[in-house]
Amino acid sequence: xxxxxxxxxxxxxxxxxxxxxxxxxxxxxxxxxxxxxxxxxxxxxxxxxxxxxxxxxxxxxxxxxxxxxxxxxxxxxxxxxxxxxxxxxxxxxxxxxxxxxxxxxxxxxxxxxxxxxxxxxxxxxxxxxxxxxxxxxxxxxxxxxxxxxxxxxxxxxxxxxxxxxxxxxxxxxxxxxxxxxxxxxxxxxxxxxxxxxxxxxxxxxxxxxxxxxxxxxxxxxxxxxxxxxxxxxxxxxxxxxxxxxxxxxxxxxxxxxxxxxxxxxxxxxxxxxxxxxxxxxxxxxxxxxxxxxxxxxxxxxxxxxxxxxxxxxxxxxxxxxxxxxxxxxxxxxxx
Amino acid sequence: xxxxxxxxxxxxxxxxxxxxxxxxxxxxxxxxxxxxxxxxxxxxxxxxxxxxxxxxxxxxxxxxxxxxxxxxxxxxxxxxxxxxxxxxxxxxxxxxxxxxxxxxxxxxxxxxxxxxxxxxxxxxxxxxxxxxxxxxxxxxxxxxxxxxxxxxxxxxxxxxxxxxxxxxxxxxxxxxxxxxxxxxxxxxxxxxxxxxxxxxxxxxxxxxxxxxxxxxxxxxxxxxxxxxxxxxxxxxxxxxxxxxxxxxxxxxxxxxxxxxxxxxxxxxxxxxxxxxxxxxxxxxxxxxxxxxxxxxxxxxxxxxxxxxxxxxxxxxxxxxxxxxxxxxxxxxxxx
Numbered sequence: 001x002x003x004x005x006x007x008x009x010x011x012x013x014x015x016x017x018x019x020x021x022x023x024x025x026x027x028x029x030x031x032x033x034x035x036x037x038x039x040x041x042x043x044x045x046x047x048x049x050x051x052x053x054x055x056x057x058x059x060x061x062x063x064x065x066x067x068x069x070x071x072x073x074x075x076x077x078x079x080x081x082x083x084x085x086x087x088x089x090x091x092x093x094x095x096x097x098x099x100x101x102x103x104x105x106x107x108x109x110x111x112x113x114x115x116x117x118x119x120x121x122x123x124x125x126x127x128x129x130x131x132x133x134x135x136x137x138x139x140x141x142x143x144x145x146x147x148x149x150x151x152x153x154x155x156x157x158x159x160x161x162x163x164x165x166x167x168x169x170x171x172x173x174x175x176x177x178x179x180x181x182x183x184x185x186x187x188x189x190x191x192x193x194x195x196x197x198x199x200x201x202x203x204x205x206x207x208x209x210x211x212x213x214x215x216x217x218x219x220x221x222x223x224x225x226x227x228x229x230x231x232x233x234x235x236x237x238x239x240x241x242x243x244x245x246x247x248x249x250x251x252x253x254x255x256x257x258x259x260x261x262x263x264x265x266x267x268x269x270x271x272x273x274x275x276x277x278x279x280x281x282x283x284x285x286x287x288x289x290x291x292x293x294x295x296x297x298x299x300x301x302x303x304x305x306x307x308x309x310x311x312x313x314x315x316x317x318x319x320x321x322x323x324x325x326x327x328x329x330x331x332x333x334x335x
Numbered sequence: 336x337x338x339x340x341x342x343x344x345x346x347x348x349x350x351x352x353x354x355x356x357x358x359x360x361x362x363x364x365x366x367x368x369x370x371x372x373x374x375x376x377x378x379x380x381x382x383x384x385x386x387x388x389x390x391x392x393x394x395x396x397x398x399x400x401x402x403x404x405x406x407x408x409x410x411x412x413x414x415x416x417x418x419x420x421x422x423x424x425x426x427x428x429x430x431x432x433x434x435x436x437x438x439x440x441x442x443x444x445x446x447x448x449x450x451x452x453x454x455x456x457x458x459x460x461x462x463x464x465x466x467x468x469x470x471x472x473x474x475x476x477x478x479x480x481x482x483x484x485x486x487x488x489x490x491x492x493x494x495x496x497x498x499x500x501x502x503x504x505x506x507x508x509x510x511x512x513x514x515x516x517x518x519x520x521x522x523x524x525x526x527x528x529x530x531x532x533x534x535x536x537x538x539x540x541x542x543x544x545x546x547x548x549x550x551x552x553x554x555x556x557x558x559x560x561x562x563x564x565x566x567x568x569x570x571x572x573x574x575x576x577x578x579x580x581x582x583x584x585x586x587x588x589x590x591x592x593x594x595x596x597x598x599x600x601x602x603x604x605x606x607x608x609x610x611x612x613x614x615x616x617x618x619x620x621x622x623x624x625x626x627x628x629x630x631x632x633x634x635x636x637x638x639x640x641x642x643x644x645x646x647x648x649x650x651x652x653x654x655x656x657x658x659x660x661x662x663x664x665x666x667x668x669x670x
Contacts, residue, residue, distance in 0.1 A: 226557070231507070235617065273444065274444040282570065
């Protein structure tokens with residue numbers, strides 16, 4: 001157990017020691033701690049050692065020369081020069097916000113990036129500036145295309161955020177796999193089982209063994225529909241941006257043969273482009289849905305992101321629990 | 336059985352008799368026949384009587400004064416003045432294409448529209464002009480939000496299209512319900528059963544009876560994920576554009592108390608914004624996926640839209656089969 005402030009210092013110290021600038025270390029630490037606070041442990045501390053290993057092997061560039069190219073007033077491209085994903089995404093979303101504030105819409109394609117943590121974290125940055133946001137990223141192979149018996153698509157999240165007129169943003173951040181790959185990794189690391197029906201082993205047999213699932217196939221949501229959505233995200237974030245695609249994104253934990261070159265696509269819009277009273281309209285929309293009759297044992301109908309925000313608030317002033325094996329990693333890295 | 340040319344004449348004649356201009360009648364007929372040719376019968380002829388009934392009751396405006404408002408070089412708003420959805424969407428996608436050709440991206444919000452048939456039909460128009468396209472529309476209540484026991488969201492499709500460098504476009508057009516509402520309607524009309532596990536009756540019990548399903552709830556794909564995606568589409572196409580939302584879109588078959596005021600959102604982009612060789616990249620992407628090892632009994636891995644295109648080609652020079660009850664409707668309308 002450690003408090004957030006102390007943990008922040010530790011992470012920053014570790015990353016600076018690895019060669020990251022103070023500014024970049026802070027960006028990373030903030031994203032990692034946010035993942036812990038919202039309960040997305042699979043996207044938090046459990047990845048720090050991996051990031052450090054990749055920096056050590058020179059496949060994450062600790063001192064990237066990130067280039068922002070202006071395509072138009074609304075459109076920009078970021079070449080992240082193999083930076084750690086957090087930094088590339090932070091620069092990217094800030095540029096998308098800037099463009100949208102100026103012209104109503106901001107579109108930013110990012111290439112030569114890496115795993116950036118939670119998509120929702122970037123969408124939230126835009127939503128806090130009163131903007132609507134889409135964030136797409138691809139990821140290493142985890143899901144088999146419909147009809148194939150080999151993984152190729154990542155869990156490729158679809159992330160959409162909008163202001164709600166309340167303090168709690170609407171942030172849908174859903175992978176198109178039945179289970180988050182990070183959760184399987186965490187289960188493998190902590191020796192826990194995964195739910196039934198979400199993955200197959202490498203022989204195509206259903207498995208609840210996290211390690212076997214990692215070597216096998218994760219199942220997409222809704223068969224060909226989920227497979228199609230994963231394909232769409234691969235095209236948008238990989239083919240379109242200039243990033244890797246079609247199964248070429250390397251697994252950051254297992255494959256140290258080169259940089260990931262993940263692509264991200266951020267699309268941000270002003271909510272009042274077509275209506276003068278978006279804030280009132282979204283408030284009414286949410287109100288109508290929340291007052292529907294509920295199914296048994298459901299106390300409240302929640303919109304996407306609400307639960308996460310509650311966990312964040314609950315955890316904000318508490319100490320952060322660190323599993324033993326991760327604490328051991330941290331100690332080594334901080335030595 | 337009737338050939339396409341003859342059917343086209345019949346539909347145009349019927350719609351002109353209802354007061355639509357020759358131009359608008361042609362737009363509608365083309366979309367309806369396209370739905371028949373791709374095998375989406377639920378979005379084709381089976382709706383013609385409904386459209387005519389709504390025109391008759393003055394809740395579809397046969398002579399709309401459609402206004403296109405320029406928000407910026409990239410962004411336009413269409414007020415469809417309660418036109419039939421086909422016409423509003425046709426004008427909308429053409430405007431989005433125009434904007435994208437000029438500035439790289441085109442965003443068009445449409446309000447005061449109605450049911451427009453297949454989203455993929457509009458995405459395809461953009462793709463044929465070598466553009467990437469998103470099409471969103473909301474629809475009358477069919478899916479219950481996660482935790483609710485009453486339908487509110489429409490089947491709210493997510494539609495994405497991209498050029499492929501081959502003649503067959505990549506068109507993902509997937510509703511977020513386990514089954515297309517149109518398919519349930521058609522089953523109800525033709526007395527067929529629907530698959531198990533896709534819908535509940537109004538008491539919350541599983542049903543395969545299409546009529547009971549129409550009065551009950553359709554289940555979303557993947558539980559809260561599908562529910563969240565449906566909510567996203569309702570926000571984008573309704574809250575954002577100025578259309579109805581939050582369950583206010585009327586069922587076109589059952590509710591004649593006023594216009595639907597459906598909203599649509601089209602977002603179109605040039606594929607070469609970030610890379611010079613998109614066409615080569617997407618070709619490589621599809622090639623890599625198609626050559627994956629296949630599961631038993633799968634001959635070929637298909638990308639979204641490929642099957643539909645094959646049906647279209649197969650049906651193009653064949654006569655179109657018209658179910659008895661629909662033929663009866665047509666005869667009456669054409670009398």
